[in-house]
Amino acid sequence: MSATDYHHIVVTDDTAAAGVARSELQPILQKLLTALEIREKYMHRSLQRFPRSTAQVLREVSGRSWTEEQDVQPEFTCYPADVLKALSVEGLPDDLSYGLEMRNGIITLLDSAGNLYTPASLHYPDHSEYTKDLKSVLELISNGPLKTYCNQRLKILSSKFQLHLLVNEKKEFVDLQVASHSDFYNVGKVDTHIHAAACMNQKKLLQFICKTYERDSERVVQEAGGKKTTLRELFQCLKLNPDNLDIDALNMHADRETFQRFDRFNEKYNPVGANELRALYLKTNNYINGEYFATLVKGFSDSLDDSSNQFAELRLSIYGSRPTEWEDLANWFTRQEVCSPKLRWMIQVPRI
Missing domain, CATH: 4.10.800.20 (Invariant Chain; Chain I)
Structure with a gap:
């Protein structure tokens, strides 16, 4: 059974249904983009995966160029032998010539000369950048029109999904029976x-x-x-x-x-x-x-x-x-x- 056999639900103007005037829509969407950009930045810096499709949309909207290398994320699949080898402390010198110091409430790593040490693979934000981003997120959380819009959008998406279930649930069940080894018990949890x-x-x-x-x-x-x-x-x-x-x-x-x-x-x-x-x-x-x-x-x-x-x-x-x-x-x-x-x-x- 092909995907064309499913009934598709299309809401022509769900922005109006969200209870927000078009004059208010542009600043609301700009705030949402800001939140997504902050999330993407800190997920990449902490070596976590960020959804590829969302990242592509953010680059298209902001005008930044997209390269395949930007989407490469490290794999974190380890097995016991590899983990134990990586955790081994054999052969390490007693003193690695590094030090710790509290700066602006943050424990920082210093090299032997007393300068800030940052591994080349990680890009930690400085204190001012972090507080600026935190302030932006707190302002987004307390923004009334944005909260109203997001709440209405979630209700619309939930209603669309329930309607999808009403018209397509039986067809999806037939597809599940045809596809082997794809039931709930075989899905990674x-x-x-x-x-x-x-x-x-x-x-x-x-x-x-x-x-x-x-x-x-x-x-x-x-x-x-x-x-x-x-x-x-x-x-x-x-x-x-x-x-x-x-x-x-x-x-x-x-x-x-x-x-x-x-x-x-x-x-x-x-x-x-x-x-x-x-x-x-x-x-x-x-x-x-x-x-x-x-x-x-x-x-x-x-x-x-x-x-x-x-x-x-x-x-x-x-x-x-x-x-x-x-x-x-x-x-x-x-x-x-x-x-x-x-x-x-x-x-x-x-x-x-």
Whole structure:
């Protein structure tokens, strides 16, 4: 079945339908182009992909020339062996002759002569350029006519799509049956905004806690005030018996009581309400160097390996509580070898 067999919906003048007078349309569209240009600039500087068709339109509107080289973006597909080789610190000198300095609230990299160092492949904006772009974006966000236009346009697009479904849904379903290996289960899927400490489900975490207690009950897992504590002693101190633990006792499910209550939501990351177990099982920096947490993350990545088209984006937090926090997190990542071709990582800085 060819595409010509589909019914096409054409709205002759959807700008008028958006509730904006033609006299107001030109400045509104100019603001939208400004927003797209800012987005394109910062996506390219952070080595992210920008839609090719949108970039071509922006160049046509602005009169800039288009070259194929401008659209080339680096690939970020890595496999464990390549990643481990790239992360290796063998053979590096003790001092790379670089320094860090705070300038205008931004940590800058300096070379051995004390001058600003910028890698040739990256083009960081200076402070004045960034603040200028930020001011432009904030002005766009608070612009009343622009917000009205965008809201109406989204409603029009949604209505056009619903109308398309009404007249073409059955024909598309027939096409899907004809095309092999193109159903939902064969499409690549990425789970985003997953906190690494919540990547496993409650059952897997409970099973892992019970397993480690059976296997490592006499292992030293904590040290406070010069006193070392074994796993068995830790559970005894918390008055917990792993044999009696269940999912309800674990109490890590975000229910209705956590909606709009970040304090309650944050408490759900404590197994059995014990902060000591969170530090042991769900933290990268502890007495056992985050070994248990790494094992849980590896178990999650192994489950993704069973599916050829499922990926995930995990988040780790930097709280700014210690000068060595970045280095400690990097050491955990390389020491425990948690990299996987199915995982990408985000570093988040919580508002607290």
